[in-house]
Amino acid sequence: MAAVALLIAASLSAQPPQLILGKDSGADLEVEAPSGAKVAFSTSVGTITGAQRQGSMVRARFNAPPLRVPSVALVLAQIDDGNDRELRWLSIPLTGSDTMVIETRPGSKVEAVAGGRVLGQGSAQDDGTVRLPMLVPPGVRTAVLKITDKLGNTTEKPLDLAPPPFSRVRLAARSETAPIEVEIFVVKPDGTPDDEAKVALAAADGEASVRKRIGPGVYLAEYEPPPGRAGTAHLEAKANGQLATLEVPLHSAPAGARHARGSGPWSVSAGVLGGLGGAFVGATAGSVLAEVAMRIESYPLEALLDLGWTSQAEVSQYTGVPALTERAKAHAWLVQIGARGSHDVMRRLAVHGSLAVGMQNQNVRITLPLNLGRFEDSGLSARLAIAAGVSYSIGPGRALAQVQLDWTSKRVAQLESSTSGLQGMVGYLVAIR
Numbered sequence: 001m002a003a004v005a006l007l008i009a010a011s012l013s014a015q016p017p018q019l020i021l022g023k024d025s026g027a028d029l030e031v032e033a034p035s036g037a038k039v040a041f042s043t044s045v046g047t048i049t050g051a052q053r054q055g056s057m058v059r060a061r062f063n064a065p066p067l068r069v070p071s072v073a074l075v076l077a078q079i080d081d082g083n084d085r086e087l088r089w090l091s092i093p094l095t096g097s098d099t100m101v102i103e104t105r106p107g108s109k110v111e112a113v114a115g116g117r118v119l120g121q122g123s124a125q126d127d128g129t130v131r132l133p134m135l136v137p138p139g140v141r142t143a144v145l146k147i148t149d150k151l152g153n154t155t156e157k158p159l160d161l162a163p164p165p166f167s168r169v170r171l172a173a174r175s176e177t178a179p180i181e182v183e184i185f186v187v188k189p190d191g192t193p194d195d196e197a198k199v200a201l202a203a204a205d206g207e208a209s210v211r212k213r214i215g216p217g218v219y220l221a222e223y224e225p226p227p228g229r230a231g232t233a234h235l236e237a238k239a240n241g242q243l244a245t246l247e248v249p250l251h252s253a254p255a256g257a258r259h260a261r262g263s264g265p266w267s268v269s270a271g272v273l274g275g276l277g278g279a280f281v282g283a284t285a286g287s288v289l290a291e292v293a294m295r296i297e298s299y300p301l302e303a304l305l306d307l308g309w310t311s312q313a314e315v316s317q318y319t320g321v322p323a324l325t326e327r328a329k330a331h332a333w334l335v336q337i338g339a340r341g342s343h344d345v346m347r348r349l350a351v352h353g354s355l356a357v358g359m360q361n362q363n364v365r366i367t368l369p370l371n372l373g374r375f376e377d378s379g380l381s382a383r384l385a386i387a388a389g390v391s392y393s394i395g396p397g398r399a400l401a402q403v404q405l406d407w408t409s410k411r412v413a414q415l416e417s418s419t420s421g422l423q424g425m426v427g428y429l430v431a432i433r
Helices: 002-009 257-261
Strands: 012-015 026-032 038-043 047-054 057-063 071-081 084-103 109-114 117-123 129-136 142-148 154-160 169-173 180-186 199-203 207-215 218-224 232-239 242-249 266-279 284-296 301-317 326-344 349-367 374-394 397-408 421-431
Touching: 012 071, 012 084, 026 071, 026 084, 038 047, 038 057, 057 071, 071 169, 084 180, 109 129, 169 232, 169 242, 180 199, 180 232, 180 242, 199 218, 218 232, 266 397, 284 421, 301 349, 326 374, 349 397, 374 421
Parallel strands: none
Antiparallel strands: 012 026, 026 057, 038 071, 047 057, 071 084, 084 129, 109 117, 109 142, 117 129, 142 154, 169 180, 180 218, 199 207, 199 232, 207 218, 232 242, 266 284, 266 421, 284 301, 301 326, 326 349, 349 374, 374 397, 397 421
16 A cells, blocks of 8 residues: 555646647646655756645646747656655656748748648738748657649648757756665657667766666666765766766765665565465465575575465365365475565565475374364475565565465375465565675
C-alpha cells in the first residue's frame, strides 16, 4: 500500500498539457506530496508562480514565456520530505505562433502543411499578398506550401521553417551527500519523453556514470567526487548532441551513509521473512526464513542464503477406506541458496524475481487410524523456491512483499504427498554493509 501511495504522490500534471504561445497564457500544475513535505517548482522556460498547498495537493501556475517560436518547457517538482527527496518531471510542448507574409497571384488559396497537418492557411488579396497565420508545434522544421490559383492549378513548394533550437535536456540532483544521485530528463524534438536517448554524465574530477532509465525520459546517474573534495562540482549531461550543466554543492556523508545506500562495490543485507499460504493438497502452510543477501552493485542481482522453518497442517492419507485414514502433519528445517534479480521502477520501489534451490530435513508425525497410536519419521527432501514481488526502501533497509512457489519431493518420511505450495511472504532486510 505504501508503494501504491507513493506512485500516486509522484505524479505531476499540467492542464492544459500543451500551449499555443501568444494565445494561451499558461497552465495549471499540480502534484501530490506527503503532508509536511516541501515542494519547489522550476522550469527551463517561462515562470512558475503561486504555489499553494491544499491538503495533499500542491498547485501552481505555469506562465508561458513571451516567445512566438516553438519550444518545450521542462518542468521539475522537487519534493523534500525530511531527508528524502523525490524529483518529478513534466514536459509542456509550446506551439509557436506567427504570421508569414507570402506574395503570389491574387485570389490564390495558400496552405502550409506538415505531416498531413495544416499549419496555416489564407487567401491572397488583390495585390497578391497573403498574410498566413502559422501554428508550428515543436519538432516541425519543414513544411510544404500549397498554392492553388483561381483556375484550380496547384503548385507545391518546400518551406524551411528554420525554428531556433531549444533545450531538450535538464538535470537535477536528488541527493546532497556523496555519492550524488542525479536525474537527467530528456525529451524528443516534439517534447515527448525520449526513452532511447544516448545519455552521458561528465565531471572535471571524480567518477560520473549513467546507470539506467527509471521513468519516461528520465535517466539515473551518479557522481562520486574525489575523497576530501569540498565546495561545488560542475556536472555536464549530454544527450542527443545537446548539453545541460549543473552545479552541485558537496557535503560530507554521515558515517555509514554510503554503505547504507549500497553504493560501494558490493553490499550485504540481512533480515527475516515470514509467509502464510497453502499446500497444494489443501492444507494451511507457513514458513519463516532468515536471509542474507549479497549484491555486486554494478549488477541487478543478489546472491541469497536462506535458513528457515516451514510447517504444514494435518492432511489425510490412505483415503480409500475412511476408517483406515491416517493423519499426517509435517514441518521441516531448510537451507537454500539462490539469486534474486531486481529492477527499479522508482527511486525507492523495485520489482524482483528470485530462484533458490536447497534441502530440507522433513519431520512427519503420523496419527494411525482406530486409535492405534502415533509415530514420527524424518527424511531429507530436495526443494525449489520461485518468487516474484516488490521491495520498498525505507529506514536502514527495505521491506519486501512477494508470492513464493515452493516445490518439494513426495513420499518423504512417510508423507505420501509433499509440502509443495504457494505462500504470500513479507519481510524486512537491513543493509549491514
